[in-house]
Amino acid sequence: MNLRPDPTFHATPKLAMAAPVETLAFTLMLSPDGAQPDGLAVVDVDPKSKSYGQIVHSLFMPNTGDEFHHFGWNACSSALSPLTGHAFLERRYLIIPGIRSSRIYVIDVKEPLKAKIHKIIEPEEVFEKTGYSRPHTIHCGPEGIYVSTLGGGGKDGTDGPPGIFIMDCETFEILGRYEMDRGIQDKHYDFWWNLPRDYMVSSEWGLPPQFENGIVAEDLLSNKYGHKIHFWDLRGRRNIQTIDLGENHQMALEIRPAHDPAKQHGFCGVVVDTTNLQGAIFTWWRNDDGSFEAKKTITIDPQPASADDLPELLKGFGAVPPLVTDIDLSLDDKFLYVACWGTGEMHQYDVSDPMKPNLAGKVEIGGIVNKTKHPNGKEFGYGPQMVEISRDGKRVYWTNSLYSTWDDQFYPGDRGGAMVMANAAPAGGLDLDKAFWVEFPKGYRSHQIRLEGGDCSTDSFCYPNT
Template identity: 80%
Template sequence: MTLRPDPTFHATAQLAMQAPVENYGFVVMLSPDASQPDGIAVVDLNPKSDGYGTIVHQLLMPNTGDEFHHFGWNACSSSLSPLTGHAFLERRYLIVPGIRSSRIYVIDTKDPLDLKIHKTIEPEEVFAKTGYSRPHTIHCGPEGIYVSTLGGGGEDGTDGPPGIFIMDCETFEIIGQYEMDRGKQDKHYDFWWNLPQDYMVSSEWGLPPQYENGVVPEDLLSNKYGHSIHFWDLRRRKNIQTMDFGENYQMALEIRPAHDPKKSYGFCGVVVDTTNLQGAIFTWWRGEDGTWQSKKTITIDPRPEDPENLPPLLQGFGAVPPLVTDIDLSLDDKYLYVACWGLGEMHQYDVSDPMNPKLTGKVELGGIARGTKHPGGGDFAFGPQMVEISRDGKRVYWTNSLYSTWDTQFYPGQDGGQMVMAHVGENGGLTLDRDFYIDFPKGHRAHQIRLEGGDCSTDSFCYPNV
């Protein structure tokens, strides 16, 4: 514990944009066949360093079969909230859950070149104290660490709905379930909040039998995956409204609210519209009467393709769907980045007017039946997936793996983990850095990225921009 707020905490998103740039990135390494332990790779992001653009340290876990996916910090700028009793926490520990094992590791990053396991929470403790399984998204709140889950109880995770539980942000003990009244929420995926406005938004993917062994075509075509988002009274822990995008909008995944807490809107990415294979982005906002509303503001078309070039799952459609699998919003709330994992494209939209996004940049890399190489000559397996933006908004990093079984299903015969970076133009636009290309160690794939000092999908800001 420090005697002053961590210097990486910022009252406003505006101030965070002026902070020192990142020197290191922490990236998930996952072993898709569980033959090796999963781990965290430390990537050197300092252009003046001899190790720039390489993995300079790895921490592998003592177990196999965890399937690392999403992870997050123990503390962030939300600690500056007037509601907090933890203003002097350090952004020091990464909370890393395994969504197959339900095991959680707490990793000490005090020395980024010598990561250590600080604590391990075994799955039996998660089950006993929460009734949930398959921990997924981590967000640091002003009074604790919030963990979303993708499974309920029982061996297959369908004994009751998944939800959110809270961990103590100092001892890392599991406290218990978040929800007092979940309303219609019976599936889970992502969540985020606006702390001063006291609301939370959560989204839906599917239940464990619908994703652990790959997409279930019958469920997808029957529209049985998640297609709603849920709005919560954050402090009362009560679902106050469920908004259904429409059952054809399958897999409502990443939630990205505006970073300036004065704004009452945000975005949600939808993987696929089953009526036409389009990807979609919805803008959601609070109306004058206090109820939440939404509108589809971005559509991305599929690409026609010879069925012979497609994986079996898609051959009957004769097209490559965009498969919108991640989105991220720059700290100035200006640019929304959309990963089209199927097409092999990263899109940049100007969302200064959140109701009328404009496409301002696009990069092609990987992709089904395309396999576009990196401009430096390296292969890029699968397509652009987990995306992270530097605090100053000038660099966009991304990796390529979605989920082990889905990688195999959509990209049979491919393997590998890569991480790349693109520069953002003065007035928008994306240009891949031909010299920044990281090929992960054989047998490991790459998923979520966290940046030293915080990034655009980590921090919640408690004060409005000036």
């Protein structure tokens, strides 16, 4: 235990923005066919370094078939909550779940270039203590580590609804389920919260049979994927309200609340509108009486395309949907980044007025039809996917793989993992860094990114900006 709070913990988003910039990034590597063990890549992101844009350390797991997807820290700025007894934790461990195996790895990165496995939690323990499977999103809370899941019990993960469980942030023991009363919530994906206001928001993707072997076209066209967001009494651990975004708004994924806890709004990305193939962003907010509302504030149109240029799944539509698969919000709550994995675009929206977003910048790279190359001339095999923003808001990193079986449906053939970075102008605008290009080992794809010292989809703040 430290004698004072970890210097990477910050009371407010504004203080975090002024902290030293990142020099390393941690990126997940997955073997899509399970032939090789998944791994963690440590990437040099210091432009002054001779190894800038290169993998400077790799750690591979002792098992195969995990499918690394999302991951997170054992502790972050939420530890500074006045209600916690964990203010002296250290941001030292990365919690990496295998979305296919339901196995969880705890990785010690105190010395990033000597990263090592600290603990492995086998799937049987997850099943026994929670009744859940397919662990997905990790958030470090004031009193423990919260883990969302995509599956319930049973072999196919449909024996009961998925949900959230909590791990001890010091021993990494699984404590048990989060929910005391889930209401009508029966699917899960992402979640996040406003700690001082004591509420949480969660979203929905689909159940394991709907995603593990690829997208199920019949379920999509029948609007059977998730389309609701759920609001929770955080400490009471109960669902207090559910908003249906409309059954045509299929796959409500990332939840991004404002970082400043004085603000009571946030955003949710929707993969596709089945009536017109648009991607969408909804803004949600809390009223003075404590109730919540949501409104569609961004739509992104599909791009017309010849059937000859489309994968089998899309040939009948004559267009490429944007496929909004990730969003991220800068720490100053000014810019929302939207990954359009299908069309090969990264959009930057000025959301200073969250009800009236404006497109401020855009980068084209990859894409099902466009196949736009990186400025260095290299092929970006899929489309912009997991996006991460530096604390100061000046650099935006992203990778290109969505999920192995979905990659293969929308982008047939193995196209390799890649990670890029764009410089963001203070007033808006994006420019890809020609010198930053991370290639991953043969046979691997890349997914989520975490930045040294925290980033914009990791930390929760307990105090308002001044």
